[in-house]
Amino acid sequence: MKFSEQWLREWVSPQLDTQAVADQITMAGLEVDAVEPVAAAFNGVVVAEVLTKEQHPDADKLSVCTVDDGSAEPVQVVCGAPNVAIGQKVPFAQVGGVLPGDFKIKKAKLRGVESRGMICSESELGLVDDTSPGIFVLPFAAPTGEDFRAYMRLDDSTIEVDLTPNRGDCLSLKGLAREVGVLNRLAVSGPVCESVTAAFDDTFPVTIEAPEHCPRYIGRLIRGVNVNATPPLWMVERLRRSGIRSIDPVVDVTNYVMLELGQPLHAFDRDNLHGEVVVRLAKEGESITLLDGQDIALRPETLLIADQNGPLAMAGVMGGENSGVSVNTQTIFLESAFFTPLAIAGQARSYGLHTDASHRFERGVDPDLTAVAIERATRLLLDICGGDAGPLNEAKSDAHLPEKRHINFRAERLRSALSKSLPQQEVSDILQRLGLKVDVTELGWDVEVPSWRFDIAIEEDLIEEVARIHGYNNLPVRRPAARLALRANDEARVTQSQLRHQMVARGYQEAVTYSFVAPELQASLLPEAVSPILANPISADLSVMRASLFPGLVRALQHNLNRQQTRVRLFETGLVFNGHLDSLSQTPMLGAIACGTRYPEGWAGGRDEIDFYDLKGDLESLVVLGGNSQAWRFEPTDHPSLHPGQCAKVMHNDREVGWIGTLHPRIRARLGLKVDALMFEVRLDALSEGAIPSFEPLSRQPEVRRDLAFIVKETVPVQALLDVATQQAGEHIKQVKLFDVYAGKGVAEGHKSIALGLTWQHPSRTLNDDEINQLVSAIVSQVRSEFSAELRS
Numbered sequence: 001m002k003f004s005e006q007w008l009r010e011w012v013s014p015q016l017d018t019q020a021v022a023d024q025i026t027m028a029g030l031e032v033d034a035v036e037p038v039a040a041a042f043n044g045v046v047v048a049e050v051l052t053k054e055q056h057p058d059a060d061k062l063s064v065c066t067v068d069d070g071s072a073e074p075v076q077v078v079c080g081a082p083n084v085a086i087g088q089k090v091p092f093a094q095v096g097g098v099l100p101g102d103f104k105i106k107k108a109k110l111r112g113v114e115s116r117g118m119i120c121s122e123s124e125l126g127l128v129d130d131t132s133p134g135i136f137v138l139p140f141a142a143p144t145g146e147d148f149r150a151y152m153r154l155d156d157s158t159i160e161v162d163l164t165p166n167r168g169d170c171l172s173l174k175g176l177a178r179e180v181g182v183l184n185r186l187a188v189s190g191p192v193c194e195s196v197t198a199a200f201d202d203t204f205p206v207t208i209e210a211p212e213h214c215p216r217y218i219g220r221l222i223r224g225v226n227v228n229a230t231p232p233l234w235m236v237e238r239l240r241r242s243g244i245r246s247i248d249p250v251v252d253v254t255n256y257v258m259l260e261l262g263q264p265l266h267a268f269d270r271d272n273l274h275g276e277v278v279v280r281l282a283k284e285g286e287s288i289t290l291l292d293g294q295d296i297a298l299r300p301e302t303l304l305i306a307d308q309n310g311p312l313a314m315a316g317v318m319g320g321e322n323s324g325v326s327v328n329t330q331t332i333f334l335e336s337a338f339f340t341p342l343a344i345a346g347q348a349r350s351y352g353l354h355t356d357a358s359h360r361f362e363r364g365v366d367p368d369l370t371a372v373a374i375e376r377a378t379r380l381l382l383d384i385c386g387g388d389a390g391p392l393n394e395a396k397s398d399a400h401l402p403e404k405r406h407i408n409f410r411a412e413r414l415r416s417a418l419s420k421s422l423p424q425q426e427v428s429d430i431l432q433r434l435g436l437k438v439d440v441t442e443l444g445w446d447v448e449v450p451s452w453r454f455d456i457a458i459e460e461d462l463i464e465e466v467a468r469i470h471g472y473n474n475l476p477v478r479r480p481a482a483r484l485a486l487r488a489n490d491e492a493r494v495t496q497s498q499l500r501h502q503m504v505a506r507g508y509q510e511a512v513t514y515s516f517v518a519p520e521l522q523a524s525l526l527p528e529a530v531s532p533i534l535a536n537p538i539s540a541d542l543s544v545m546r547a548s549l550f551p552g553l554v555r556a557l558q559h560n561l562n563r564q565q566t567r568v569r570l571f572e573t574g575l576v577f578n579g580h581l582d583s584l585s586q587t588p589m590l591g592a593i594a595c596g597t598r599y600p601e602g603w604a605g606g607r608d609e610i611d612f613y614d615l616k617g618d619l620e621s622l623v624v625l626g627g628n629s630q631a632w633r634f635e636p637t638d639h640p641s642l643h644p645g646q647c648a649k650v651m652h653n654d655r656e657v658g659w660i661g662t663l664h665p666r667i668r669a670r671l672g673l674k675v676d677a678l679m680f681e682v683r684l685d686a687l688s689e690g691a692i693p694s695f696e697p698l699s700r701q702p703e704v705r706r707d708l709a710f711i712v713k714e715t716v717p718v719q720a721l722l723d724v725a726t727q728q729a730g731e732h733i734k735q736v737k738l739f740d741v742y743a744g745k746g747v748a749e750g751h752k753s754i755a756l757g758l759t760w761q762h763p764s765r766t767l768n769d770d771e772i773n774q775l776v777s778a779i780v781s782q783v784r785s786e787f788s789a790e791l792r793s
Contacts, residue, residue: 070145
């Protein structure tokens with residue numbers, strides 16, 4: 001929500017400067033995002049009148065004009081604007097003036113003709129960002145010779161407020177002024193919205209078929225309007241300073257009332273309406289062409305404004321192209337309605353739309369404002385466009401309008417929550433200034449909530465209101481007091497903090513991505529995944545709950561690579577969601593992604609790229625934290641996200657708990673990644689499960705070591721050899737270690753040499769050669785039997 005400070009001060013003007021007002025609004029819970037001047041800095045610009053215009057003798061697109069700028073003599077100026085004309089009032093930069101961008105105005109000759117000044121466009125004055133097609137034509141009543149900045153009141157600021165979704169009541173000047181008035185104990189004086197006397201009796205019939213979605217709808221006919229009238233400059237400027245472009249007087253008035261009061265309005269061309277206006281849900285197969293030219297296929301749950309020929313508008317979102325006001329419109333049907341927030345919430349976004357109207361309706365618009373807003377808009381339209389207004393035609397369902405809410409507000413509950421006792425009169429005053437009706441009771445207050453405050457429903461909401469208006473800085477600062485026992489240290493559990501610190505120690509940075517991902521990306525990585533689809537997503541790219549950490553990490557990697565970060569190490573912990581809502585599982589996971597060189601760039605480091613075993617080593621560094629690494633295994637597998645042949649499933653106590661591998665080349669090409677990316681994802685509950693440390697006496701006996709090199713087929717996993725060797729090595733085996741893998745000269749094609757180092761140690765005596773040889777023979781025999789292996793000589 002952007003608004004002009006000057007406009008706000010017409011409603012309520014505290015004795016505070018601009019920044020103090022912004023700070024006060026922020027401290028009241030309405031965060032101010034930006035405070036900016038409404039126009040760029042310039043000087044030496046006055047209001048001037050064009051007296052004469054002649055064709056430049058040597059340039060077809062230039063005119064030689066004389067202007068009256070309030071000085072003793074008319075001033076000659078060369079102008080290239082196509083819309084300059086005699087009698088216009090224009091902004092004129094005099095010699096010596098300075099325009100935005102430090103552009104200084106000097107005497108000049110253009111194609112041999114002297115020019116002493118410059119007739120300016122809006123873009124040249126910094127009033128608009130895009131290039132203006134011609135000069136800025138001012139109202140004829142603009143006083144010649146007056147400073148242009150003073151005439152336009154450009155010494156003003158635009159304040160942009162970032163409102164939380166619960167404060168839809170502040171999406172208007174009226175709502176913001178009400179807040180500022182409460183904070184400063186000042187009265188708020190807005191425009192008087194008097195009823196317009198009907199000049200004729202005709203109405204256009206209205207029927208509500210979906211009263212649970214639209215309990216109130218008001219329409220009015222206005223005849224004889226001049227849609228080609230020029231909107232007043234003050235209205236155009238207020239719209240501009242609120243970030244809205246002027247279109248035509250009818251649209252400008254509806255936008256202006258929406259900004260002023262918070263009630264979106266819409267105007268139809270009466271000649272394009274047939275039968276009656278009906279508020280209903282869409283029917284199967286219906287479609288509509290919107291004002292922006294989009295053709296929309298409507299879903300049955302979409303609320304519509306329609307007539308007997310079909311849809312006229314998406315209710316609370318946008319009007320249709322075929323029923324909108326045009327330059328030929330003479331009679332308009334002006335609508336003002338109350339749509340329930342649930343009826344509009346998510347509708348616009350589900351169609352890829354977002355409008356000022358939907359932004360307000362889905363947060364809640366005051367149901368008592370409907371008639372007031374249409375009266376205000378009618379008066380403005382009659383003043384600007386002329387014409388006559390008919391009577392209001394209202395359709396409503398009292399049973400579906402929001403009921404009055406009463407809250408029992410206890411003084412003791414307020415004191416307990418704020419750690420401070422406030423005088424009863426002060427609390428009553430705060431609530432009444434907020435527009436709430438208050439009756440003092442024995443235990444506190446009985447409070448009736450006004451129609452515009454959709455966010456106040458329970459006692460805690462009232463506590464929040466009192467706290468923010470009283471001032472958070474005025475509340476006491478107290479530390480919580482509690483008798484706390486020391487937390488038990490579970491030695492058999494690895495904490496998330498330990499896992500995070502280990503990943504950071506391995507050179508990773510923690511990422512925090514959304515729990516929502518793009519459905520296309522998730523389908524690409526996990527084609528069989530099923531996870532909930534959001535009914536009201538933040539955006540189309542974040543519309544499905546993640547079934548894995550992979551989509552978010554891949555997107556984060558892509559973001560970094562697009563910003564010239566060639567060596568990336570990211571990890572994340574968080575929930576993943578699998579299944580439908582009625583059978584949803586939420587699993588805590590730890591995932592990581594990496595690409596680039598093995599070591600950071602440096603004179604002593606190599607340029608080797610990271611590979612599967614680097615990432616496996618990082619994962620194994622987490623596994624060993626639990627002290628039970630023997631419970632973990634890596635087994636070859638296939639995964640839709642990962643490269644065939646460079647992929648393994650992670651097993652913990654014979655349970656599949658994760659995956660590790662290289663991103664699939666097909667997916668990498670689809671995403672436009674030019675480097676290999678390696679990823680893993682493991683269940684946090686498995687990583688957190690450890691073993692209780694226990695002491696074993698150290699043996700004084702010597703160790704015995706034997707090395708065995710087996711030639712096996714390339715497809716035989718090393719882990720299988722390690723398992724067999726461990727099983728056959730007897731109870732006194734201390735270590736079975738892989739220390740060499742070789743393939744090449746001396747080893748048959750399709751085979752590899754696996755060298756194992758086996759170490760035995762007895763706790764109380766020396767093992768003899770016969771015992772060791774017997775165990776070695778058992779190992780060799782079993783390996784030969786299971787893998788057709790041979791000892792390498």
